[in-house]
Each structure stands twice: as structure tokens, then as C-alpha cells.
Amino acid sequence: MKASIHFVVSVLFIIGFKVYAHQNKKHTESRKPHVTKEKLESINNLYSQAIQPIFKNKCLDCHGGPSQFPWYHRLPIAKQLMDDDVREGKKHLDISSGFPFKGHGSPLDDLKAIEKVVKERTMPPMRYWLLHWNCRLTKKERLAIVTWVQQSKKILREGL
Numbered sequence: 001m002k003a004s005i006h007f008v009v010s011v012l013f014i015i016g017f018k019v020y021a022h023q024n025k026k027h028t029e030s031r032k033p034h035v036t037k038e039k040l041e042s043i044n045n046l047y048s049q050a051i052q053p054i055f056k057n058k059c060l061d062c063h064g065g066p067s068q069f070p071w072y073h074r075l076p077i078a079k080q081l082m083d084d085d086v087r088e089g090k091k092h093l094d095i096s097s098g099f100p101f102k103g104h105g106s107p108l109d110d111l112k113a114i115e116k117v118v119k120e121r122t123m124p125p126m127r128y129w130l131l132h133w134n135c136r137l138t139k140k141e142r143l144a145i146v147t148w149v150q151q152s153k154k155i156l157r158e159g160l
């Protein structure tokens with residue numbers, strides 16, 4: 001009798017633990033999207049219609065484009081800061097050609113990073129838009145970018 005109670009308790013314990021462990025498992029890892037050329041192409045189509053013009057104006061200077069520096073780039077400290085930004089920015093994300101972007105992230109990583117900086121309004125960096133007032137993203141532009149990111153993530157996950 002005692003042994004069977006012990007058995008039942010152990011089984012329940014094991015089941016309970018498995019359910020618990022399963023809940024804690026990161027599902028995102030097992031659901032890595034299967035990236036195909038077609039998916040990337042349709043994301044790039046959406047990108048070039050709606051997003052590329054925004055990125056060209058507001059992001060490209062530091063993310064892979066030929067930098068068009070303002071006059072104060074000639075001042076020693078400003079030059080140093082700007083050159084650092086351009087080097088760092090390009091390393092993180094290079095948007096000089098279409099999607100998928102160059103840089104160190106996978107397409108999904110890049111989309112997530114873009115969504116994050118746009119929602120948190122951390123790009124362009126503040127030190128930059130303090131000087132170029134009109135380089136900040138407008139509300140409309142932020143909405144367009146986030147919508148594109150969401151459409152693109154869906155395409156990556158679920159196909160066309």
C-alpha cells in the first residue's frame with residue numbers, strides 16, 4: 001500500500017515537473033522561421049515601397065550610406081564623435097542595399113532590433129537629432145516602420 005502511494009506521488013511529481021519545465025522552455029527557439037528567398041523578396045518589396053525612403057533620409061548616414069556630414073564635421077571633437085557613430089552604426093546594421101540588410105544580425109534579429117529602436121525612439125541617437133532637428137522620425141513614419149516590421153515577421157514565420 002505504502003509503496004503504491006509512493007509510486008503515485010512520484011509519477012505526479014514527474015508529470016508536474018515536466019509540465020512546469022515545458023512552460024519555461026523558450027518556444028521561440030524551436031520556432032525559428034524557415035527563411036526562403038521568396039519570403040525575403042516579398043519583405044524587400046514592401047520595404048522598398050514604404051520604408052526605404054524614410055530610412056534613406058533618417059538612418060542611412062550612419063548605417064552604411066555615404067555620409068553627408070554637416071559643416072561642423074570639420075571640428076576636431078565633432079568629427080571624432082561622428083566618425084565613431086558611422087563606424088558603429090554600420091557594424092550593427094547596414095541598410096545601404098535592400099532587405100535583408102547586411103550587418104551582423106539574421107533577418108529576424110534585424111527586424112526585431114529595428115522595431116525596438118523605433119518603438120523606444122532611441123534612433124536616430126539623441127545627440128544627432130539635437131543637431132539635425134528634422135532627422136527625427138515622425139509619428140507617421142514610426143507607424144509605417146512598425147507595421148512593416150510586423151508584416152515582415154509574419155511573412156518570415158508563416159510564409160506568404
Ligand code: HEC
Nearest residue numbers: 058059061062085088089092093113114117123124125128
Ligand atoms: C547619428 C548616427 C545614427 C543615425 C542617424 C541612426 N543610427 Fe542607428 N545606430 C547608430 C549607432 C552608433 C549604433 C550602435 C550603437 C548604439 O546602439 O547606439 C546604432 C544601432 C542601431 C541598431 C541596432 C541596435 C541593436 O540593439 O543592435 C538599429 C536597429 C538601428 N541603429 C536603427 C536605426 C534606424 C532605424 C535609424 C533611422 C530611423 C537609425 N538607426 C539612425 C547610429 C545611428
